[in-house]
Amino acid sequence: MSEARKSQPVHPLNSPLVRATDLSIDVPIYRTGWQTALNRLPTVVVKSVRGDLPRPGVVSLNLRSAKLAIRSFCFPQPDTVHRPAPKLERPQSRCGMRGGFNSKTRMTPPVDVVKLEERLWYLLQPSLEELLADGSLSLPFHPFPYQFAGVAFLFPRYAAVLADEMGLGKTMQAITALRLLLHAGQVRRTLLICPKPLVTNWQREFELWAPEIPLSVIGGNASSRAWKWQLPQTVVTIANYELVQRDQDLIARNTDGYDLVVLDEAQRIKNRNGATAEAVRSVSRRRSWALTGTPVENSVEDLVGIFEFIAPGHLSSGMRPSRMARSVKDYVLRRTKDQVLTDLPPKLVRDAVIDLTVSQRRTYRQAEEEGTIRLTAMGAGVTVTHVFELILRLKQICNFDPVTGESAKADRLIAELEEITASGKKAIIFSQYVATIEELAGRLSRFDPLEYHGKVSNQYREEVLRQFREEQSKRVILMSYGAGSVGLNLQNAGYVFLFDRWWNPAVEDQAINRAHRIGVTGPVTVTRFLSQSTIEERINEILIEKRELFDTIFSAQGQAPKNMGLSQREIFGLFNLHSPQGPISGSA
Amino acid sequence: MSRANTKISNALGFLSVVRDTESSRIGGLLLINASGRPLEFHCTAPVKPNRAQEILYGPTLEEYLCGEQIGHVLHAEIKGTLDLLLTDVQEMLVLRHLIGQPLVLIRDGREASGEPGKNGDDDLAQLVRLERDGITIATRFEYEQDLALASEMIDSLETALDLREPFTRIHEAIHEAQGGIRKQTAA
Numbered sequence: 111m112s113e114a115r116k117s118q119p120v121h122p123l124n125s126p127l128v129r130a131t132d133l134s135i136d137v138p139i140y141r142t143g144w145q146t147a148l149n150r151l152p153t154v155v156v157k158s159v160r161g162d163l164p165r166p167g168v169v170s171l172n173l174r175s176a177k178l179a180i181r182s183f184c185f186p187q188p189d190t191v192h193r194p195a196p197k198l199e200r201p202q203s204r205c206g207m208r209g210g211f212n213s214k215t216r217m218t219p220p221v222d223v224v225k226l227e228e229r230l231w232y233l234l235q236p237s238l239e240e241l242l243a244d245g246s247l248s249l250p251f252h253p254f255p256y257q258f259a260g261v262a263f264l265f266p267r268y269a270a271v272l273a274d275e276m277g278l279g280k281t282m283q284a285i286t287a288l289r290l291l292l293h294a295g296q297v298r299r300t301l302l303i304c305p306k307p308l309v310t311n312w313q314r315e316f317e318l319w320a321p322e323i324p325l326s327v328i329g330g331n332a333s334s335r336a337w338k339w340q341l342p343q344t345v346v347t348i349a350n351y352e353l354v355q356r357d358q359d360l361i362a363r364n365t366d367g368y369d370l371v372v373l374d375e376a377q378r379i380k381n382r383n384g385a386t387a388e389a390v391r392s393v394s395r396r397r398s399w400a401l402t403g404t405p406v407e408n409s410v411e412d413l414v415g416i417f418e419f420i421a422p423g424h425l426s427s428g429m430r431p432s433r434m435a436r437s438v439k440d441y442v443l444r445r446t447k448d449q450v451l452t453d454l455p456p457k458l459v460r461d462a463v464i465d466l467t468v469s470q471r472r473t474y475r476q477a478e479e480e481g482t483i484r485l486t487a488m489g490a491g492v493t494v495t496h497v498f499e500l501i502l503r504l505k506q507i508c509n510f511d512p513v514t515g516e517s518a519k520a521d522r523l524i525a526e527l528e529e530i531t532a533s534g535k536k537a538i539i540f541s542q543y544v545a546t547i548e549e550l551a552g553r554l555s556r557f558d559p560l561e562y563h564g565k566v567s568n569q570y571r572e573e574v575l576r577q578f579r580e581e582q583s584k585r586v587i588l589m590s591y592g593a594g595s596v597g598l599n600l601q602n603a604g605y606v607f608l609f610d611r612w613w614n615p616a617v618e619d620q621a622i623n624r625a626h627r628i629g630v631t632g633p634v635t636v637t638r639f640l641s642q643s644t645i646e647e648r649i650n651e652i653l654i655e656k657r658e659l660f661d662t663i664f665s666a667q668g669q670a671p672k673n674m675g676l677s678q679r680e681i682f683g684l685f686n687l688h689s690p691q692g693p694i695s696g697s698a
Numbered sequence: 699m700s701r702a703n704t705k706i707s708n709a710l711g712f713l714s715v716v717r718d719t720e721s722s723r724i725g726g727l728l729l730i731n732a733s734g735r736p737l738e739f740h741c742t743a744p745v746k747p748n749r750a751q752e753i754l755y756g757p758t759l760e761e762y763l764c765g766e767q768i769g770h771v772l773h774a775e776i777k778g779t780l781d782l783l784l785t786d787v788q789e790m791l792v793l794r795h796l797i798g799q800p801l802v803l804i805r806d807g808r809e810a811s812g813e814p815g816k817n818g819d820d821d822l823a824q825l826v827r828l829e830r831d832g833i834t835i836a837t838r839f840e841y842e843q844d845l846a847l848a849s850e851m852i853d854s855l856e857t858a859l860d861l862r863e864p865f866t867r868i869h870e871a872i873h874e875a876q877g878g879i880r881k882q883t884a885a
Contacts, residue, residue: 171750178771179743185736234867236734
């Protein structure tokens with residue numbers, strides 16, 4: 111309180127009088143027992159605390175993954191392989207250049223390729239359209255999508271049967287697949303085996319689709335052939351079946367063998383025990399392709415024969431057709447025109463039922479009765495050959511009466527040809543017999559027909575075909591099934607006549623498809639002559655059964671008709687004869 | 699860079715990733731020549747992130763797995779010369795930080811332009827890109843020069859390659875390889 115007073119400001123003038131009064135009051139402290147604590151000094155207790163706290167537990171999470179496992183594949187490049195130099199300049203307008211194809215057709219490895227690296231090599235190839243867009247691989251025409259699919263089927267396969275219906279372009283597909291394999295360095299040497307009449311056709315097709323591939327055609331005398339067989343640099347060698355059989359020993363001397371052997375019309379080796387089949391199978395090769403429009407001609411055994419070439423042991427004799435269908439699934443590609451060529455002009459097939467002339471009928475009945483009596487009289491000594499002889503005779507009577515020369519078929523044919531030629535169209539007439547063709551040539555002389563059969567020399571055959579294709583005045587060609595049913599392109603014919611019926615529907619189809627194939631510009635009318643109430647009607651019933659057999663093997667269901675083969679019993683049954691049962695081959 | 703100065707051996711690498719299962723990825727790299735023919739193919743075993751990676755990498759997990767793990771390892775396996783690397787997986791672009799070659803993303807043009815129901819511009823907003831022949835080529839901004847290089851290399855090819863198509867091959871090959879490996883393992 112006194113301190114407060116001292117700090118008061120001093121006012122010298124007129125300052126009020128301030129009196130300080132000591133207000134402090136003494137408060138005596140009486141020591142009592144409990145108050146002594148007030149005078150006691152406090153006790154200070156010091157506690158020590160450690161500054162380093164205990165280390166916290168740490169959980170480490172490994173965010174780095176373990177080293178990744180990698181599988182690597184390096185593929186060989188074709189640069190180290192012979193690449194044939196182009197022989198011809200190709201026009202730039204051809205398809206296959208940039209933007210030429212819109213669809214993409216990829217290859218898939220077949221099941222029999224088991225090595226992963228090889229499977230991936232096929233799988234990693236670009237689409238065929240892109241491969242063929244390479245300038246050096248351009249094509250003269252834009253292939254159909256199914257043809258790309260066919261090439262993609264062949265390319266990766268070591269064993270393949272391309273069994274497209276005739277006229278779908280098996281030749282082009284095989285050449286293109288071969289060409290791609292050559293460019294990829296997968297094959298160096300190829301042997302193409304085909305029927306003799308088709309050698310020039312293959313040369314023509316190679317020139318069209320792969321002009322850069324050098325060809326060597328086996329021919330000439332023995333020493334010339336020996337030299338050609340041993341040529342080491344030949345890329346593609348073309349030989350016919352007969353020469354392969356004849357030169358079997360020469361081929362065997364070639365120790366390197368072939369990377370690829372292609373069989374055209376592979377039904378030629380359907381007989382496994384035949385010399386041709388054995389010769390073809392003896393050729394050393396890595397890849398085996400078979401091309402055929404008729405993989406089953408007579409029986410499923412035909413297919414077994416073909417498989418003995420492409421994949422020996424894969425099929426066996428006596429296999430049930432349904433099982434066979436499953437076994438061949440990855441090896442066989444079969445398409446029909448109905449499936450893939452929806453834009454192809456239609457094929458109109460009609461059966462022209464012919465009533466024999468009176469004299470023909472008389473001659474026919476007489477021959478049938480006499481023949482049947484003779485066969486019956488032979489008893490157990492009768493053979494299939496005897497039956498065939500009778501069939502042959504009866505069929506020829508159906509064509510021409512040997513006594514009077516009358517022919518209801520020829521009369522009908524002439525009437526049809528009048529109309530056809532008047533409209534500027536062309537026609538092909540098929541017969542089984544050269545004698546019939548020669549007889550018809552005389553009857554049809556007003557149409558100036560061409561002839562193409564076994565009696566026409568090889569040198570002249572090409573000229574015959576050229577005339578039919580190119581000359582307007584040549585509107586009719588007479589062909590034998592044997593010479594003219596395979597490999598020929600005669601799309602300029604709008605009409606096909608089957609003057610008599612072949613024993614095998616596949617051969618008939620081949621004949622028809624000379625005209626009804628890619629490139630045909632209009633509908634093809636097929637007329638099958640059928641003499642009423644004759645052996646031809648009975649044979650026609652057998653042909654229908656054979657078609658069922660074919661459909662069984664190459665249909666998805668694979669359900670076989672029980673009665674599919676043509677047995678001796680059925681042959682003899684044509685004349686109500688009895689014989690030992692068993693399979694039969696041959697043609698009437 | 700002018701074309702005359704560009705030394706191109708025309709080896710293109712295509713890098714892709716497929717999902718084996720929901721969380722498992724398999725990478726594949728296809729090296730092709732100018733004609734589109736395969737030169738090399740490399741594929742990884744299935745890559746499955748663990749739970750910690752899923753949590754801690756968060757939204758960057760795909761970039762880590764695709765670019766740093768799968769892409770980097772596959773790239774290291776290339777035996778030949780690589781000129782250009784293309785991918786159809788956007789997250790793979792992070793690999794560009796780790797390699798010396800240009801790396802671009804390939805997208806279908808309609809997809810990239812944002813048609814209804816497709817991944818639109820938003821998806822590629824962080825990228826620099828160009829359109830050519832119906833496809834979009836894109837890369838990261840910091841590697842913008844890759845676009846010009848890629849475009850020049852593609853133009854220099856003699857064959858018109860569909861740049862989207864090789865990815866289909868990779869996917870099929872991965873499935874084939876995985877099937878083959880499984881068969882071998884089972885045997």
